[in-house]
Amino acid sequence: MLNIIDLEKRWFRYKIKSYIPHAAIVSSVLIILSIILIYTTQEDSVVATVEKPLHQNLIVQSESITIAPIEKIETEPIYVEPKPIVVKKQLPLARPQYKEVTQVKLSPSLDFMKKMQDSRQPYYKNEPTNGRSRTVRKETSTTKKVIKTKAAPKQVRQDPVAIKKIQIKRQNTQNDIFEIIERFKKNNNPALSLFVAKKYYELGEYKQSYNYALITNQINKNIESSWIIFSKSLVKLGKRNKAIKTLQKYIKQSHSNAARILLDEIRSGKFR
Amino acid sequence: MNSIYLKSKDVFLDIVNPKDYIQLDRVSTIYQSLKDSIKKPLKMILLYGRPGTGKSMFLNKLHQDLSSSQSVFLYKTPILDESEFYKTLAQDIFEVRYSGELNFTQFMKIVESKNFDVVPVVLLDEAQLYSESLMERIRLLSDTRTIKFVITLHKTEKEDIIAKEHFQTRIWESIELENASSTELKIYIQKKLMKANCFDSANMFTGKSVHRIHKITNGNYRDTNKLLYTLFDIYTIYENNNKITAIKTEQVPNKLIEMAAIHTGLIDA
Known part of the structure; x- marks a missing residue:
């Protein structure tokens, strides 16, 4: 006789046993999945924790930034209000003023100076230049300021009247002359001294133009324009005969047509 | 109730009751081939398979079916004593009663003295229980063609070795029964x-x-x-x-x- 109750119990145990491997597989799969999920969520949370404070900080910062001017406007309306107004007004005005500055930029003398810097020659010692050099340095500093104003247009924009003063041609030529004299002292280049002589002649400083033309002729006797400036300066200084003699001597050496024309003009009285 | x-x-x-024999397509085919093999002038037929594949039922069925047409002797339990085995066979097949010990030589003399028109069939179930020497003698008896043996073997590793060593060259028909x-x-x-x-x-x-x-x-x-x-x-x-x-x-x-x-x-x- 079978013991059914016992057999049912054994069957129940067998069923549980038979489900164990399935349950183990399912549970292991679930565990693996949960581990993967936890791992991925942790990664996400790490990213989130990294991202969140950044956002929060950004918000706080932005708030601090935004709150600060509002408070200032409320408490000190006099100080706060003009600042944005100044900025707003400057921005549209800046563009036309900037164009004027670019005009200053295009002065030809500065490029010329830069080119002359490349060729270095022995220092010119004969000329006493202590006082002049100081003045030159001062004025170069002013030119540097002008350059700076080009680079930083805000300063230029703030006082346009000052820029107009710098734009005076005379000042530029004077600056150029001092700059070139400085270069000439270093290089002893006759082209520079001739340029200085011509500039002084244009400015009406005939004594200086005479001196620099003489220096040029001492360095190089074959420069036609230097002899002409030298002669013209003599005429302007009232030494007409000396000018005629020097031109005659030069014409004999060089057979220069320009010198002949000038000689004729001096003789005829066209050039005074 | x-x-x-x-x-x-x-x-x-x-x-194991031949009346309970169930005709299945595959099994009936095998059975038919076994019946055909008995008709052939074969010395020995081996029926093998794992326990519970129906070998005994096959032998019983065969015995039932053949007993009406020819002399068939079924030995469901193996006769392990050699003398007893010869004596049983001599009595059943040749109707010779032997009181004393009957050895193989004496039994062979009896076998050779008798001649049947239809070769009697001896069905030996559980042949794996027979000793090696007795199995060898069964082989020698089958070689005389006076008695035809159908033996069943359990298909186990050990029994496979027996089948290989003793019957591989002597069995002319082997039928395997499967689950x-x-x-x-x-x-x-x-x-x-x-x-x-x-x-x-x-x-x-x-x-x-x-x-x-x-x-x-x-x-x-x-x-x-x-x-x-x-x-x-x-x-x-x-x-x-x-x-x-x-x-x-x-x-x-x-x-x-x-x-x-x-x-x-x-x-x-």
């Missing part, structure tokens, strides 16, 4: 039940339940018989305890199959 479950239970009693497939098992169960007029019980075995039975028994007829016997025993107990309504009757539930398998030891619970 005329319970269908009790009646069905008795169908699966582990008794039933799921479909064959269903036919086997249903035919067996229907043969006993247990139609309701036969209808209880659906493909699903038979598949479960096949999974447990691997299609072994003996194990199936054991399992189904216990199964119907469980049904009977449920019926006696008035708990039959608690279980399925239109289809054999897996629970009961598994319970029967646990009880028979086919499932280790």
